[in-house]
Amino acid sequence: MTHNARQRFGASAKLKLHEKDADDAAFSSRSANPELSKSKAKALDLKRIAALIDRIRALQDKLYAQHKQKVLLILQGMDTSGKDGTIRAMFNGISPMGIRTAAFKAPTDNELAHDYLWRVHQQVPVKGEIAIFNRSHYEDVLITKVQGMIDGDECQRRYAQIRDFERMLAETGTVIVKVFLHISKEEQRERLQERLDDPDKQWKFNPADVEQRKKWNAYQRAYEQAIRETNAPHAPWYVVPANSKTHRNLVVASLLLETLEGMDLAYPEPHPDLSSFTVE
Amino acid sequence: MTHNARQRFGASAKLKLHEKDADDAAFSSRSANPELSKSKAKALDLKRIAALIDRIRALQDKLYAQHKQKVLLILQGMDTSGKDGTIRAMFNGISPMGIRTAAFKAPTDNELAHDYLWRVHQQVPVKGEIAIFNRSHYEDVLITKVQGMIDGDECQRRYAQIRDFERMLAETGTVIVKVFLHISKEEQRERLQERLDDPDKQWKFNPADVEQRKKWNAYQRAYEQAIRETNAPHAPWYVVPANSKTHRNLVVASLLLETLEGMDLAYPEPHPDLSSFTVE
Numbered sequence A, B: 001m002t003h004n005a006r007q008r009f010g011a012s013a014k015l016k017l018h019e020k021d022a023d024d025a026a027f028s029s030r031s032a033n034p035e036l037s038k039s040k041a042k043a044l045d046l047k048r049i050a051a052l053i054d055r056i057r058a059l060q061d062k063l064y065a066q067h068k069q070k071v072l073l074i075l076q077g078m079d080t081s082g083k084d085g086t087i088r089a090m091f092n093g094i095s096p097m098g099i100r101t102a103a104f105k106a107p108t109d110n111e112l113a114h115d116y117l118w119r120v121h122q123q124v125p126v127k128g129e130i131a132i133f134n135r136s137h138y139e140d141v142l143i144t145k146v147q148g149m150i151d152g153d154e155c156q157r158r159y160a161q162i163r164d165f166e167r168m169l170a171e172t173g174t175v176i177v178k179v180f181l182h183i184s185k186e187e188q189r190e191r192l193q194e195r196l197d198d199p200d201k202q203w204k205f206n207p208a209d210v211e212q213r214k215k216w217n218a219y220q221r222a223y224e225q226a227i228r229e230t231n232a233p234h235a236p237w238y239v240v241p242a243n244s245k246t247h248r249n250l251v252v253a254s255l256l257l258e259t260l261e262g263m264d265l266a267y268p269e270p271h272p273d274l275s276s277f278t279v280e
Helices: A005-009 A037-068 A083-091 A118-122 A137-139 A152-171 A185-197 A209-213 A216-230 A245-261 B005-009 B036-065 B083-091 B120-122 B137-139 B152-171 B185-197 B207-213 B217-229 B244-263
Strands: A070-077 A101-103 A130-134 A174-182 A237-242 B071-077 B099-103 B130-134 B174-182 B238-243
Touching: A005 A245, A037 A118, A037 A245, A070 A083, A070 A152, A070 A245, A083 A101, A083 A130, A083 A174, A083 A245, A118 B071, A118 B120, A137 A152, A137 A216, A152 A174, A152 A216, A152 B152, A174 A216, A174 A245, A185 A209, A209 B036, A209 B120, A216 A237, A216 B099, A237 A245, A237 B152, B005 B244, B036 B083, B071 B083, B071 B244, B083 B099, B083 B130, B083 B174, B083 B244, B137 B152, B137 B217, B152 B174, B174 B217, B185 B207, B238 B244
Parallel strands: A070 A130, A070 A174, A101 A130, A174 A237, B071 B130, B071 B174, B099 B130, B174 B238
Antiparallel strands: none
């Protein structure tokens, strides 16, 4: 299978989210072969995801052994866009020793007493590690902007601070991948309704989500602007169609795999006198 | 007493350390009144230091109550230049609740597995706090440069990263004061010899210090360059003559006081309905 998810889903400086189809299934088996039945296509896609994760696992092992570079995968998206589900899918089969997740909820008093990058910097990956951020410092130019907690000037200052911060991370050995999980407003409605209707999912329902949903357009604009302002060759944004969970996982796994493939990973050279050792 | 230590000791873009007199006692009582005996002048200077710290304490209380701004005092200097002694003098009389020190020694394996700003960012002051750094991220453009662990290009990249980092701290409410404790090579010789000769100070002697001393000129150049490259209105460097401990403390206390005086500190407004409360 050839893949070039990075080219296909990379954000541009002129990104317009409303022009991006959240149902786009360009990477699915059905797109390659429209005659497949839905169920067969899905089974095939799940197999492909498993195969991608096998290859990610093999490269992650080299990343860990090499102990030189770091990978940071940032996941952002509207409520119900599938950040948790994506993380579960990526972790499935990869050693927890080399992959770590960090979730950024509403900041605590102590976090608010620091600059907004403080808590984020603490969680950046170490050498040999893949860190996945479930939300991130981008919340500080998204919810804060939409809720009017910061004005346009402060938002511009933060874009610059984020650009500087990510450039520093890149210059010190971190490969950054930023993913926006793109769902449609109708898809969110269905997922929120499902949380209300399904007794096993009601715990996930938060009335505040309905309030946020009323500001859908403002959030889309805030995302669009944040992505445009902070998209960089060393810290690229990808807009991943996420109405279909299977297709979303297929694309995110492809992005992660292509990123690792581009990193020149290799096991370190063995000790030069290896032949002189015997294990007795 | 009038003081303008910030003007007097501020570094310029053309700083040349060998033109700076480490014995300069412009702020001492004897400089104002040359007829004073040495012992009387010293007693007077110690009283003045205590008075400065009284005033720092009063402002620190407001800084803490206001819970809005932060102060970061960075101390750098050659071995034996008196970083520890300066910190002891500043702490003497100020509540440990609002002032905190962080020392940066040779990095651990875990610290080395992160970017060099990672451990530093963790220790930045919170709102209402004064943090004093005993060494800092500047070691990463000093010892690393002199020892050839980084080349000129990497050093330039780090100057830029440090400029960005400190600008972000300043933009998010941190007032930064950077102090280089300037001693002469002869003064260092005497202090190292004292450590060798005094049984109570021998524990402080480290043979590695003698090795570093051989690179005195290279260190002076590295400091000069780092100070020039990272001197900024929001993160100014001060070159403090430090051959005399008393004079050094007088100047550093003055710098800290003037900085706090420039910060518009005030107790927060009391609760509007204060008159309606009674404590029963």
